[in-house]
Amino acid sequence: MKRERDEALTALIQQPARPLLMIDGLTSSQLTDEVAKAAPEEALNGVSSETNDPNFCSPTDRQIIVLIGAFENLIRLEEAYDVSPTAPDWLRISQLVAQVYRYMPHNFGSQMPPALLRGAAPAGTPPEQREKYTAVVKLRIAELCAELITLGESNEEDGDVENNTCAGGDIVVKGNVFPPREDVLVADSVLLRNVSRLRQCGDPNSVPDELCFALQHVVPTTDVLHSLKLVLAEGAVDGRFVPQDENVVPTLSAEASLNLFIARRLYARKRVREWGESPFTVQTCPPTSSDEEPDSYCVFDDGQTCTAGRPPPPDEALQLNRWIACHTCRVRYNKLHPYYHSLCHLCGEYNFNKRLLTRDLRGKVVLLTGCRIKIGFAMALSLLRCGARLVGTTRFVHEALARFQREPDYAEWRNRLHLFALDLRDLWLVTQFCAFVRHRFPKLFAIINNAAQTIARTKEYTAHLCRFEVCPSQELHRQLFEDATMGEWHHFFSTHTSVTIGEPLQIGTHSHNQPFLDDAATVTNDNHENQEAERTGDKEQLALTATANTVAIHAPVFDRYDTQTEESDTRDVNSWVLRLGEVPGSEAAETMAINALAPFIINSKLKPCLLNREGDAVPNEERFIINVSAMEGQFYRFKQVTHPHTNMAKAALNMLTRTSGKDYAQDGIFMNSVDTGWITDESPKEKRERRGEQLLLCPLDEIDGAARCLDLIYTNSKEYGKFFKDFKEIAW
Numbered sequence: 001m002k003r004e005r006d007e008a009l010t011a012l013i014q015q016p017a018r019p020l021l022m023i024d025g026l027t028s029s030q031l032t033d034e035v036a037k038a039a040p041e042e043a044l045n046g047v048s049s050e051t052n053d054p055n056f057c058s059p060t061d062r063q064i065i066v067l068i069g070a071f072e073n074l075i076r077l078e079e080a081y082d083v084s085p086t087a088p089d090w091l092r093i094s095q096l097v098a099q100v101y102r103y104m105p106h107n108f109g110s111q112m113p114p115a116l117l118r119g120a121a122p123a124g125t126p127p128e129q130r131e132k133y134t135a136v137v138k139l140r141i142a143e144l145c146a147e148l149i150t151l152g153e154s155n156e157e158d159g160d161v162e163n164n165t166c167a168g169g170d171i172v173v174k175g176n177v178f179p180p181r182e183d184v185l186v187a188d189s190v191l192l193r194n195v196s197r198l199r200q201c202g203d204p205n206s207v208p209d210e211l212c213f214a215l216q217h218v219v220p221t222t223d224v225l226h227s228l229k230l231v232l233a234e235g236a237v238d239g240r241f242v243p244q245d246e247n248v249v250p251t252l253s254a255e256a257s258l259n260l261f262i263a264r265r266l267y268a269r270k271r272v273r274e275w276g277e278s279p280f281t282v283q284t285c286p287p288t289s290s291d292e293e294p295d296s297y298c299v300f301d302d303g304q305t306c307t308a309g310r311p312p313p314p315d316e317a318l319q320l321n322r323w324i325a326c327h328t329c330r331v332r333y334n335k336l337h338p339y340y341h342s343l344c345h346l347c348g349e350y351n352f353n354k355r356l357l358t359r360d361l362r363g364k365v366v367l368l369t370g371c372r373i374k375i376g377f378a379m380a381l382s383l384l385r386c387g388a389r390l391v392g393t394t395r396f397v398h399e400a401l402a403r404f405q406r407e408p409d410y411a412e413w414r415n416r417l418h419l420f421a422l423d424l425r426d427l428w429l430v431t432q433f434c435a436f437v438r439h440r441f442p443k444l445f446a447i448i449n450n451a452a453q454t455i456a457r458t459k460e461y462t463a464h465l466c467r468f469e470v471c472p473s474q475e476l477h478r479q480l481f482e483d484a485t486m487g488e489w490h491h492f493f494s495t496h497t498s499v500t501i502g503e504p505l506q507i508g509t510h511s512h513n514q515p516f517l518d519d520a521a522t523v524t525n526d527n528h529e530n531q532e533a534e535r536t537g538d539k540e541q542l543a544l545t546a547t548a549n550t551v552a553i554h555a556p557v558f559d560r561y562d563t564q565t566e567e568s569d570t571r572d573v574n575s576w577v578l579r580l581g582e583v584p585g586s587e588a589a590e591t592m593a594i595n596a597l598a599p600f601i602i603n604s605k606l607k608p609c610l611l612n613r614e615g616d617a618v619p620n621e622e623r624f625i626i627n628v629s630a631m632e633g634q635f636y637r638f639k640q641v642t643h644p645h646t647n648m649a650k651a652a653l654n655m656l657t658r659t660s661g662k663d664y665a666q667d668g669i670f671m672n673s674v675d676t677g678w679i680t681d682e683s684p685k686e687k688r689e690r691r692g693e694q695l696l697l698c699p700l701d702e703i704d705g706a707a708r709c710l711d712l713i714y715t716n717s718k719e720y721g722k723f724f725k726d727f728k729e730i731a732w
Contacts, residue, residue: 057302063148065303068266069278070103071141072195074116074134075259076280079193081118086618090359090716092282098356099280102304104137106356107408110703112378112710114385114409115358120255123235129412135232135255142225142262149265152181178215180204183224185240186260188253189214195277198259202267215260217250228258275299283353286727287346289331306352312338327678327699328726342699351700354707354727359714362387365444367437367606369393369424369598370451372400375628375676378706379448380404384413391441393422393433393451396465397490398472401480418486421469421493424451424598425590429497433489434605440485444609446624446713449599449653454630454646455574456587580644588645595649599627600656603664603671610669624713625664625671627657629723633673636731654723654732661721670718675725676705 057065077096080089097116106113120135130136178184191197191214200207207215219240221227230236231254243251267273278300306312315335323332326344328351337348366383370376371392383390394400397419404410404417422433437444472480481487575587603625610623631637633650657673664671677700711727712719722729 057299060148061299062302063144064266064272065275065299066103067141067144067148068272068275069300069303070100071138071262071266072278073099073103073280074138074141075193075195075198077116078118078134082193090714091284094357094359094714095282095353096280097358098353100137101356102306102353104140105305107131108385110355110701112382112385112703112706113356113358115360115387117360120232121235125235126412128409130233135258138258138262139225139229139233142228142258145262145265146225149268151183151265151268178204178218179220182220182222183261184218185221185224185252185257186215186219187217187250188256192253192256192259198263199267199273199277201260201263202273203270219252224257224261228254228261232258283350286350287329289329291329291346293346306338306349340699341697350727351704351707354711355703357707357711357714358382358386359716360387361445364446365389365391365441366446366448367391367441367444367602368448368450369422369602371419372396372403374702375679375705375709376450377403378702379450379710381407382706382710384416385409388445389416389418391418391420391437393420395421395423396469397421398476398480399465399468402476418483419480420486420489423497424594426498427593427597427601429493430598430601431605432492432496434602436489436492437606438609442609443612443614444606444623446626447602447606447610448626448628448709449602450628450709451594451598452628452630453591453594456590575643575645577642579641583643583645588648591645591649592652595646596652596656599653603656603660607664607669611667620668622716622718623669625669626709626712627653627671627673628709629653629657629673629675631675631725634723634730634732657723658721658732665720670712670720672712672719672721673723674709674712675723675730676708677726679705
């Protein structure tokens with residue numbers, strides 16, 4: 001997919017008569033059938049796809065490509081951890097972890113994955129938690145290698161090999177570095193933790209002298225994989241790997257032996273060695289419109305998955321018959337990315353890699369507001385799977401716990417999840433919660449102000465959630481408050497909150513007689529019913545008539561559930577399309593309190609917790625504040641005349657970041673605002689449906705939004721006082 005702009009513009013101007021997709025209505029199975037039908041025709045014509053395509057890869061080749069890509073990036077990952085154990089390069093490490101998951105997908109589908117930790121699994125680690133250690137992942141690679149490749153089998157592609165044959169018929173390799181058909185245990189060496197050197201172990205005839213010296217002490221062993229599994233995955237003690245007197249005999253290394261076990265099989269074939277190393281480059285910025293895709297073919301492109309573990313669609317199904325603009329870089333393209341329908345290939349790859357970012361957060365406490373659904377829920381899962389202790393807030397704490405309990409690995413991190421009921425509209429209660437956190441969680445690593453209100457929901461919209469909170473199951477209630485800390489706060493919250501969840505915020509009190517209430521003035525003067533009601537004193541009739549104009553806005557119409565099992569709001573009018581004179585003052589107050597004032601209080605009152613570095617393994621370790629913002633708060637951007645209250649609130653939050661970012665950075669606290677991207681269409685039902693008919697769908701999902709918020713933390717960025725969109729700084 002080249003980026004010639006003149007050709008793209010010409011193709012765009014020419015309106016197509018065909019559907020947007022070149023193959024309309026053809027499923028993947030149908031495409032497979034078409035390929036199967038075409039194969040006999042090629043055979044009859046004497047045409048072989050293998051001989052005609054120099055880049056042809058057999059199914060076995062593809063499996064080897066996947067194993068090589070995962071193995072080499074694991075070796076690089078371990079090297080990155082070892083360079084500076086106390087202050088790792090998290091930018092490099094996080095991207096290497098993403099590359100490992102591109103070749104060997106994790107077990108959580110489209111969600112963000114767990115962190116990959118250096119070394120072997122500690123003794124007593126449950127089997128379901130061992131996969132997050134690099135040595136255990138390499139054991140899985142070794143098992144697959146043993147199934148695919150037989151050690152020491154002859155390879156005709158390698159040509160003439162100078163060797164001798166013993167009486168038993170076994171091949172004795174020149175140099176006799178190690179037995180050709182037998183696995184060995186070796187001592188530790190830096191060379192056996194390097195990709196280039198390990199590749200040389202595949203051809204025993206070309207092993208350099210320094211590598212031969214490192215392999216001079218080998219111990220032939222049968223069933224070596226079983227022994228390594230006991231040591232590296234189950235934490236068993238094997239006397240052969242116990243440190244001994246180095247002057248007598250070098251201590252054998254289980255990890256070095258495992259690396260050699262894999263390398264001798266993966267790189268045994270000359271053709272495989274000629275593929276070269278799997279590519280990896282640390283990306284410091286997202287693609288731009290001036291970037292060009294590589295013209296050369298790389299076999300490792302066929303091994304990377306970009307569909308969350310599902311088989312990628314065929315190229316024919318991704319081809320468009322016209323050029324469209326990338327949502328991120330605005331470059332025009334005519335071939336869909338396998339995962340993103342609105343991003344070009346370069347931006348799609350970059351964004352998909354960001355979905356796989358992780359960081360070792362063991363021992364760290366993170367405060368996250370709004371953790372129940374969508375972006376907040378995705379961030380919460382990622383933080384928990386990376387080892388963090390999560391302090392999460394939500395209005396509907398019982399329902400939030402029920403969501404977390406549905407996750408397959410809930411038992412692993414349930415003791416690190418602390419959920420607290422909090423309504424951010426009650427600013428006095430927010431202040432009390434900050435004091436509570438200072439006492440119970442005196443040390444914080446990061447604060448993520450994610451909770452927000454874009455559209456005010458009706459009382460009916462949250463009625464089922466309120467009922468669930470008032471009358472939860474006894475078992476769920478017991479599990480939630482078996483933690484004394486959570487129980488203590490819940491009792492305080494229940495008895496001291498000044499707002500009612502699900503009810504609109506009251507910004508003032510009125511006497512029983514309300515002659516100047518604006519609601520009555522909205523009725524036309526010639527409305528005889530109102531005049532009659534006023535004359536007769538029928539206040540009930542007057543109240544019903546006065547609120548008639550707002551019924552269309554507040555009436556609940558829920559006919560389905562969205563992807564997050566939230567009721568879909570199908571009202572014809574909502575506050576997203578209201579103008580200044582139409583937005584209720586109570587909703588404006590709510591929006592400002594939740595989006596700007598509550599983060600202001602949290603960031604100011606909890607600064608002592610962020611400054612607490614007692615017991616840190618890394619001196620002066622960075623701390624983070626992420627203010628989740630939106631493009632509505634950007635001044636240098638075209639503005640519509642609707643939802644001014646939302647624009648005000650997000651602009652205020654951005655001003656907090658811009659004003660105090662430098663101040664907090666002097667103490668090692670890096671505060672930034674982050675736009676999550678367009679993941680939800682807040683338009684009313686009719687407009688949403690029109691967009692869908694025109695394929696104007698949200699280009700990103702909740703995981704993409706979570707990745708944008710967590711990126712600055714996972715890469716250990718020291719930027720501060722800035723506004724980020726699509727992983728790069730933008731104007732205010």
